[in-house]
Amino acid sequence: MGLVIAFWIMAVVTVVAALGVVFLRNVFRASLSLIVCFITVAGIYITLSADFLAAAQILVYVGAISVLIILAIMMTRDVQRGSPANRMKLPVFIVAVILLGIMIYTMTGTPWQIASESPLAPTTAPLAVKLFSKGGFVLPVEIAAVLLLAAILGAIVIAREK
């Protein structure tokens, strides 16, 4: 029962914070709202018993990505006041609502094959086994490392003063 209450609180806060990202006029406040959204999404991971991913979410999103975004806002804040919308507001709203309706219709209509076992409780060690053991995901992990290195180098080269 406590899990259900926690889920509903965090789901409502997540959706409200996401709406704040889109509809707040001040860009800096929108970024703070995005951070709230990241934190509550980490809480939702905990209700799904994905503890390692919740910690990674806090570290990567709340710790790193939000700092990058706030830094970018601070460096570019003198050009634009607020976050105005373009002329496609109404068509995009209709498309988004139709897409939401279709997704909810198919998701609630599909007979999912729910497994009877309860999920693994501490997931860190099983995740490590899954990632690094034989027959696991070692090659994608290596490729991810190369991707991160390439992204760091690319970001430095692009953003560097000439």
Added chain:
Amino acid sequence: MSLSLEHYLVLSAVLFCIGLYGTLTKRNAVIILMCIELMLNAVNIAMIAFSSYIVPLMLTGQVFAIFVMIVAAAEVAVGLAIILAIYRGFTDIDASNINLMKW
């Protein structure tokens, strides 16, 4: 009343559509990037929900969510670098005004 897979899927769909709306309507490039992060988070919620409800002992959805996180980190780093480079050249980050490569 207990939680089911559909709760998480509907939450993920709502979050995804909010992100989609923001991505397509906003003019500030930084806000567009933030909305893309919202969409990636929505996908992660769906992936982890599937992982813990359908294959609770295999964790494949969580592994995929880790890779989505890695790609999101790389994407936001390169994206913000591009925005800063554009800001230096144009002194503007309005996505409607940056139409140099638009035919």
